[in-house]
Amino acid sequence: MTKKKIVTLPGDGIGTEIMDSALNILAEASKKFNFAYEVESFPFGGAGIDLEGEPLSEKTLTACQQADAILLGAIGGPKWEQAEKTPEQGLLQLRKALGLFANVRPIRVPEAIVHLSPLKEEIVKGSDFVVVRELTGGIYFGTPRKLEDDFALDTCPYSGEEIRRIVKKAFEMARNRKKKVTSVDKSNVLATSKLWRKITEEVAKDYPDVTLEHQLVDSAAMKIITQPAYYDVIVTENLFGDILSDEASVITGSLGMLPSASHSENGPSLYEPIHGSAPDIAGKNIANPMSMILSVTMMLRESFDQHEMAEYLEKICDEVMIAGILTGDLGGKATTSDFEEAVIQKIKG
Ligand SMILES: NC(=O)C1=CN([C@@H]2O[C@H](COP(=O)(O)OP(=O)(O)OC[C@H]3O[C@@H](n4cnc5c(N)ncnc54)[C@H](O)[C@@H]3O)[C@@H](O)[C@H]2O)C=CC1
Ligand SMILES: CC(C)CC(=O)C(=O)O
Ligand SMILES: [Mg+2]
Secondary structure: OOOEEEEEEEEOOHHHHHHHHHHHHHHHHHHHHOOOEEEEEOOOOHHHHHHHOOOOOHHHHHHHHOOOEEEEEEOOOHHHOOOOOOHHHHHHHHHHHOOOOEEEEEEEOOHHHHHHOOOOHHHHOOOEEEEEEEOOOHHHOOOOOEEOOOOEEOOOOOOHHHHHHHHHHHHHHHHOOOOEEEEEEOOOOOHHHHHHHHHHHHHHOOOOOOEEEEEEHHHHHHHHHHOHHHOOEEEEOHHHHHHHHHHHHHHHOOHHHOEEEEEOOOOOEEEEEOOOOOOOOOOOOOOOOHHHHHHHHHHHHHOOOOHHHHHHHHHHHHHHHHOOOOEHHHOOOEOHHHHHHHHHHHHHO
16 A cells, blocks of 8 residues: 655644644554555744745645645744744645635534533533635635725635535535535625625525525624534635634634644645644643644545544544543643543553
């Protein structure tokens, strides 16, 4: 079997710490499942600026384009806020260059860890939904963009085709789940949302087996927290998806629990936690590595068809958490290395 080529972009802050943990766990699990792969790491984000003078060098981009899958930690931090080109711009450039238009952010709370949520157990129970976020359009990319002393401008463009392909992706996913799509927009105000709603209605005609409903983003933000078990597939534009998914992470107990997968039409997919580089806890070995481990299990399933290995790893991580080995964000005292070690010991049996 040829080795799968995984490009890693650890990035900045806790990105490097949780990447190390997840890769050590992958190395141990892959022995058990005979999964052959090679890893090559490249500077990206703030690390790219420090080492190569730019957040996304040609070399790093080319390596990503040639990979079978990409794992990204997180980027950014105060050190680079004033940089000529910031780590965040590098991230947006990478997503655009790889055509990663579909960002899938699953929110799942296994019964056994429902108690880790700050929300009431009866609210959290049964929560299992996915935010499908459009990732290469909208206000993060639109021009003109201006920042003057006393005036600023951002632009939010969406073409029909950009909306159509992400909404189709959401319907395809719903077909294999609970067959319900909730499209979130602000169509009572925004022109892009009016187009979003029209195109979504058109796409829905091809999926008569899937129920479609529309929800305005402000009330959706409320209902995601008060009735999370109501949802199946939420599809939304770039900015709304960014915000709603961080909010949804609360249901699982921590932002440090949520992974994501970003897909293009036909290139390599990229897997990353939904959170950032967490400068407030970076360098302390206390970050929760679950977001990165679950990004690895998404990669195993979606890029490499290693379903058994992914399921096994998720089960073991659940067991470690049930045993009370929890990082600070979940109310525990375990370090990142403690958690990693506990998972590795379980794999070793
Ligand atoms: N994809 C990426 O690389 C992203 C990068 N960023 C960048 O990250 C930097 C920090 O942004 P923030 O607003 O602070 O958001 P953040 O997501 O880095 O952190 C928010 C809060 O969640 C906590 N947190 C996040 N991940 C955690 C984990 N795995 N374990 C335990 N606690 C965790 C942090 O300690 C912090 O209190 C900024 O430069 C931002 O631009 C932000 C979001 C995504
Ligand atoms: C630089 C930001 C757009 C990153 C972010 O917040 C995200 O992708 O969730
Ligand atoms: Mg975000």
